[in-house]
Amino acid sequence: MDSPRGSPIPGEVRDMAELERLRREIDEVDEELFRLFFRRFQLVEEIGKIKKQNGLTLTDERRESEVRDRWRSLAKKYGIPEVLADNLLNTLFSVSKMRELNPSSKRRITLVGYGGMARSLASLFRLVRHEVVVTGRNDSKAKSLAQEFNLAHMPMSQAFQWGELIILALPPEGVKSDSLERTLPLAKGRVVMDILSSKASLFAGLEELSARHGFRYVSIHPLFGPYLYPVGERIAIIPSSTSGDVEEVVTFWRESGLVPVLTSLDEHEKAMALVQVLPHFFLMGLNAGLDSVAKELNVDYSRFHTTNFRELHKILKRIKDLEGVIMEIQSYNPYAGEARRIGVRELYNLFSRLEGDKNDSVRLEDRK
Structure with a gap:
C-alpha cells in the first residue's frame, strides 16, 4: 500500500x-x-x-622526519590516504612551532619597508609579540602594513632612534637611496640588518657606513619566500667587521622562531648561486620553453597535468610572479654568470647524450 503523498515511507x-x-x-x-x-x-x-633552556632551535629535522615516517605508516595501517596525513602533519608542525615560541625578552624593532618580505617579517614579529614600528619612504604604505598587523608607525627619523634593531626590508635601490643614507646616522649604537638576497654589491658600502656612523651592521638573508608566519624557516646571518657580538643577533632570530645559519659573505654568495640563481634560471627557461613548444606543437596541455607537473606548475607560476626579484638576484650575484654557464654546459651535455642515443637507435634500425 502506498504512503500518503508527501509522507516518508x-x-x-x-x-x-x-x-x-x-x-x-x-x-x-x-x-x-x-x-x-x-x-x-x-x-x-x-x-x-626544554629547547629554550638548552639553546635548541625550534626545527628538529631528524625528529620531523621520524614523525612523518610514523604518520605515513599509521596512514597505511588504517587505510587513510598519505596525502591527508602529510597535509595535516604540515599544519601541525607549523602550529606547534608557533606554540613553542617564547622569547626571553621583547625587543624594539624598526622595520623599514612594506613589500612582501616586510609583511612576512611583520607577521612573525607580531606572533612573537615584539614591539615593532613600521616605517619607510612611502608613509601611506608603511601605515597600511602597520595597521594590518596592529603595529605602530613612525616617520623614518623617529623610528631609527626608537628601535634597538633596525631591519632594512628593502630592494637594492632602496638600500642605495639618498633618504636612507641621510637617516642611517640616527642608528648610532643600534644593530642594522639588511635582507638582500645578493650581498656582494652593497655589503662593503653598508659596512663602511656602519664604521662611519657607529652602528653595528649584520647582514641577514631570510631563506624563505614572502609568506605569513614563517616559523621554523632558516635565516642566513653574515657578520661584518662592525657586528660586535653576533650571538645576540643569532639568539634574537632563534627566539623569534627561525633557524639561524651563520656564514661568511663569500660562502653565502656561492650558495645562493646554487640554490637561487641556477634553479631560477632553469625555471624561467622552462616557462619560456613550455609556451614555445605548446605553440609550435599546437596543443593545449592544461588538460593533461600529471601529479608532479601540477606541483611544478605552481612553482612556475610563483617564478613568474617574482620575476623582478629573481632578475635582481641574477644581476647582482657575483657567481651568477659562472653558475649559468656551467648549467647550460651540463644541459647541452644532456641534450647531446639524448640526441646521440636517438641517432644510435636510428642507425641500429638501419642495420636490421
Missing part, C-alpha cells in the same frame, strides 16, 4: 534516523580530535621550554 524514516545518529557520532569524534590536538599542543609547549 518507513524505510526512509529509519535511514534518516540512522543518518542523524552517525552525524552525532562524527560530532563526538571531532570533539575528541580537538581535545587530543589541545593535549598535543600542551606537550609541544613543554618541549619548547
Whole structure:
C-alpha cells in the first residue's frame, strides 16, 4: 500500500534516523580530535621550554622526519590516504612551532619597508609579540602594513632612534637611496640588518657606513619566500667587521622562531648561486620553453597535468610572479654568470647524450 503523498515511507524514516545518529557520532569524534590536538599542543609547549633552556632551535629535522615516517605508516595501517596525513602533519608542525615560541625578552624593532618580505617579517614579529614600528619612504604604505598587523608607525627619523634593531626590508635601490643614507646616522649604537638576497654589491658600502656612523651592521638573508608566519624557516646571518657580538643577533632570530645559519659573505654568495640563481634560471627557461613548444606543437596541455607537473606548475607560476626579484638576484650575484654557464654546459651535455642515443637507435634500425 502506498504512503500518503508527501509522507516518508518507513524505510526512509529509519535511514534518516540512522543518518542523524552517525552525524552525532562524527560530532563526538571531532570533539575528541580537538581535545587530543589541545593535549598535543600542551606537550609541544613543554618541549619548547626544554629547547629554550638548552639553546635548541625550534626545527628538529631528524625528529620531523621520524614523525612523518610514523604518520605515513599509521596512514597505511588504517587505510587513510598519505596525502591527508602529510597535509595535516604540515599544519601541525607549523602550529606547534608557533606554540613553542617564547622569547626571553621583547625587543624594539624598526622595520623599514612594506613589500612582501616586510609583511612576512611583520607577521612573525607580531606572533612573537615584539614591539615593532613600521616605517619607510612611502608613509601611506608603511601605515597600511602597520595597521594590518596592529603595529605602530613612525616617520623614518623617529623610528631609527626608537628601535634597538633596525631591519632594512628593502630592494637594492632602496638600500642605495639618498633618504636612507641621510637617516642611517640616527642608528648610532643600534644593530642594522639588511635582507638582500645578493650581498656582494652593497655589503662593503653598508659596512663602511656602519664604521662611519657607529652602528653595528649584520647582514641577514631570510631563506624563505614572502609568506605569513614563517616559523621554523632558516635565516642566513653574515657578520661584518662592525657586528660586535653576533650571538645576540643569532639568539634574537632563534627566539623569534627561525633557524639561524651563520656564514661568511663569500660562502653565502656561492650558495645562493646554487640554490637561487641556477634553479631560477632553469625555471624561467622552462616557462619560456613550455609556451614555445605548446605553440609550435599546437596543443593545449592544461588538460593533461600529471601529479608532479601540477606541483611544478605552481612553482612556475610563483617564478613568474617574482620575476623582478629573481632578475635582481641574477644581476647582482657575483657567481651568477659562472653558475649559468656551467648549467647550460651540463644541459647541452644532456641534450647531446639524448640526441646521440636517438641517432644510435636510428642507425641500429638501419642495420636490421
